[in-house]
Amino acid sequence: MTISTDKLLSLYRTMVLIRQCEEQLARSYAAGTITGACHTYVGEEAIATGVCAHLRHDDAVFSTHRGHGHALAKGVPPRELVAELFGRETGCSGGRGGSMHLFSPEVGMMGTSGIVGPCILQAAGAGYSFQLLETDQVGVAFFGDGAVGNGAFHEGINLATIYDLPVVFICENNMYATEVAFAYSARNTDVAGRAAGYGLHAEQVDGNDVVAVYEAAEEAVARARSGGGPSLMECRTYRTRVHAEGMGESGYRSQEEIDSWKARDPMVAFAKRVVEAGDLTDADLQAVDEEITEQVADAVTFATDSPWPDPATVADHIYGEGA
Amino acid sequence: MASGEMARREMTYTEAALEALTAAMVRDPTIFVLGEGIGERGGNFNTTKGLYQRFGPRRLRDTPICERGFVGLCTGAAMTGTRPIVDFMFIDFILDAVGELTNQIAKIQYMTSGRLKMPVLLRGCVGVGGGAATHHSGSYFPFFVNVPGFRVVVPTTPYDAKGLLATALRCDDPVLYLEHKSLLNVRGDVPEEDFAIPFGEARVCREGTDVTIVGVGPLVPKSLAAAESLAAEGISVEVIDPRTLAPLDMETILSSVGKTGKLLVADESFGPCGIGAEIAAQVMDQGFDDLAAPVRRLNGVHTPTPYSPPLEAAVVPSVEQVAVAVRELAAE
Numbered sequence: 001m002t003i004s005t006d007k008l009l010s011l012y013r014t015m016v017l018i019r020q021c022e023e024q025l026a027r028s029y030a031a032g033t034i035t036g037a038c039h040t041y042v043g044e045e046a047i048a049t050g051v052c053a054h055l056r057h058d059d060a061v062f063s064t065h066r067g068h069g070h071a072l073a074k075g076v077p078p079r080e081l082v083a084e085l086f087g088r089e090t091g092c093s094g095g096r097g098g099s100m101h102l103f104s105p106e107v108g109m110m111g112t113s114g115i116v117g118p119c120i121l122q123a124a125g126a127g128y129s130f131q132l133l134e135t136d137q138v139g140v141a142f143f144g145d146g147a148v149g150n151g152a153f154h155e156g157i158n159l160a161t162i163y164d165l166p167v168v169f170i171c172e173n174n175m176y177a178t179e180v181a182f183a184y185s186a187r188n189t190d191v192a193g194r195a196a197g198y199g200l201h202a203e204q205v206d207g208n209d210v211v212a213v214y215e216a217a218e219e220a221v222a223r224a225r226s227g228g229g230p231s232l233m234e235c236r237t238y239r240t241r242v243h244a245e246g247m248g249e250s251g252y253r254s255q256e257e258i259d260s261w262k263a264r265d266p267m268v269a270f271a272k273r274v275v276e277a278g279d280l281t282d283a284d285l286q287a288v289d290e291e292i293t294e295q296v297a298d299a300v301t302f303a304t305d306s307p308w309p310d311p312a313t314v315a316d317h318i319y320g321e322g323a
Numbered sequence: 324m325a326s327g328e329m330a331r332r333e334m335t336y337t338e339a340a341l342e343a344l345t346a347a348m349v350r351d352p353t354i355f356v357l358g359e360g361i362g363e364r365g366g367n368f369n370t371t372k373g374l375y376q377r378f379g380p381r382r383l384r385d386t387p388i389c390e391r392g393f394v395g396l397c398t399g400a401a402m403t404g405t406r407p408i409v410d411f412m413f414i415d416f417i418l419d420a421v422g423e424l425t426n427q428i429a430k431i432q433y434m435t436s437g438r439l440k441m442p443v444l445l446r447g448c449v450g451v452g453g454g455a456a457t458h459h460s461g462s463y464f465p466f467f468v469n470v471p472g473f474r475v476v477v478p479t480t481p482y483d484a485k486g487l488l489a490t491a492l493r494c495d496d497p498v499l500y501l502e503h504k505s506l507l508n509v510r511g512d513v514p515e516e517d518f519a520i521p522f523g524e525a526r527v528c529r530e531g532t533d534v535t536i537v538g539v540g541p542l543v544p545k546s547l548a549a550a551e552s553l554a555a556e557g558i559s560v561e562v563i564d565p566r567t568l569a570p571l572d573m574e575t576i577l578s579s580v581g582k583t584g585k586l587l588v589a590d591e592s593f594g595p596c597g598i599g600a601e602i603a604a605q606v607m608d609q610g611f612d613d614l615a616a617p618v619r620r621l622n623g624v625h626t627p628t629p630y631s632p633p634l635e636a637a638v639v640p641s642v643e644q645v646a647v648a649v650r651e652l653a654a655e
């Protein structure tokens with residue numbers, strides 16, 4: 001492992017931040033503080049963490065309905081995330097979005113989405129801008145296995161490939177789209193293999209191994225930045241909570257399967273590995289855990305104390321220039 | 324040659340729009356055009372003629388046939404510092420991209436409270452004519468107007484084609500720029516220099532005192548033709564071209580109705596929940612006391628567009644139908 005101790009600690013910190021935020025949001029949902037949908041990223045934290053570690057604020061991330069982790073990893077402050085889900089004016093979208101519409105262009109978080117698919121096309125579009133403007137910025141799309149059967153996957157990957165756009169496509173293959181198994185939706189479940197058929201670099205990665213994701217993303221992001229064109233990473237992973245808070249496990253997957261993936265928790269595996277290797281100590285990790293616990297508590301207080309948006313502003317900003 | 328004489332030349336609608344596009348591309352290096360056959364070929368309707376040779380393959384880029392894909396791509400591009408133009412050739416093809424249009428492009432500025440702009444120009448040829456049949460004849464004006472977030476521009480003269488496109492290419496909002504088939508080769512005087520026509524300013528094309536016609540797209544020249552023959556019968560018709568349907572210049576329409584008391588809205592696109600219905604409702608709200616007769620509408624027949632010439636002609640409002648409607652209104 002050639003990753004510096006600082007970097008290892010920061011990977012751990014991001015994963016813990018996502019996990020603790022998600023668990024808090026789940027509690028707030030259960031308490032009725034959050035209305036609307038709330039899809040958590042628990043079990044998949046290693047992917048956003050490993051990828052976004054290579055991104056700058058001026059790189060553009062386009063995400064999905066399961067996007068809290070992407071937002072946090074890209075640098076959206078937890079206060080703004082929690083306030084957004086609480087529907088407050090101080091949320092990253094001013095309370096206009098909620099869980100599925102997290103926008104923070106200031107840090108290159110160009111939106112989570114209530115629609116499966118468009119993020120793939122929009123990331124290609126960011127790549128188009130960066131190529132035309134001759135910058136070294138990169139567009140990144142995060143999407144699930146559910147998007148692979150959507151036309152946007154085909155069209156976006158093809159466009160990015162034929163135009164050599166600086167884009168990284170991250171498929172988070174957690175084997176299910178809501179309750180439909182990917183193996184049902186696709187005869188060929190090898191997403192990386194399928195993508196490679198379009199003529200771009202594609203690789204399958206263990207999405208529960210933050211180091212594997214980090215290393216693969218390093219290569220893909222560097223390729224895009226240096227004009228080498230797009231790449232796709234298929235990150236195999238698993239969502240260990242229900243599809244959306246408030247839903248149950250209706251029997252579409254077995255308890256054994258869930259338990260086997262819980263045993264492969266990306267945070268726990270990483271902690272074990274770095275401590276065994278002597279890179280970090282239990283005390284280092286515990287300090288991070290405590291720091292994040294405080295940060296999340298602060299975010300909840302901040303959100304709770306924040307004002308509601310002013311209904312008088314409800315029709316503002318439909319147009320950029322006077323209507 | 325005196326330069327004053329050079330200032331206005333006669334040119335076609337398409338040439339006038341191309342002049343605005345060329346000037347904008349010179350001024351703004353972030354503008355690029357995507358579409359099928361808009362590169363070396365210069366566009367099926369010559370919308371980008373000569374631009375590929377001048378601005379190169381990154382600013383004029385041919386696409387595969389994947390309308391949803393390149394509209395979605397342009398959404399992301401507009402969010403990240405460039406100004407995309409989608410040239411659909413026929414606007415009917417935009418329907419493959421309705422989700423990107425309605426759920427994404429139209430909503431981004433609102434969802435980000437204006438922190439992101441959405442300077443996308445969506446242009447294409449609309450309307451019935453030439454036996455294009457039902458997959459190449461749509462207008463869809465009411466649909467676009469119904470979605471909050473779009474500017475909807477329907478130029479009817481070469482002068483307006485240039486001035487409105489210039490505005491569209493400076494606007495931070497998504498603009499639908501809809502060019503009717505029957506108008507593409509219409510010729511008219513166009514100033515050589517750059518100029519911009521603000522959105523939301525209707526043009527009174529002909530002044531009159533008895534009946535107001537608001538025409539949309541090709542119904543502007545048809546209404547003018549009808550007005551000419553009605554004048555011979557002693558009926559004085561005012562013809563208004565709204566030029567943009569969103570925003571819609573109700574002020575000009577209401578003040579005309581204040582004068583005439585009688586209104587006909589003539590539009591080739593469909594009647595139900597259409598532009599005429601909207602204008603009629605607004606006049607009812609804000610100008611009811613001025614009305615001396617019920618507001619009349621004339622629309623294309625609410626069917627898919629048939630191919631055979633007599634069938635095709637039967638679905639669009641004719642000059643004669645406009646004249647009949649005005650005569651009836653005048654007699655009220």
Ligand SMILES: Cc1ncc(C[n+]2csc(CCOP(=O)(O)OP(=O)(O)O)c2C)c(N)n1
Nearest residue numbers: 066114115116144145146147174176177178
């Ligand atoms: C176009 C579209 N169709 C349907 C839905 C409803 N929906 C929300 S999440 C989801 C499943 C998505 O699965 P996947 O892409 O694998 O992501 P995951 O939830 O597994 O992270 C569906 C069908 C949607 N949001 N968008």
Ligand SMILES: [Mg+2]
Nearest residue numbers: 144145176177
């Ligand atoms: Mg999935």
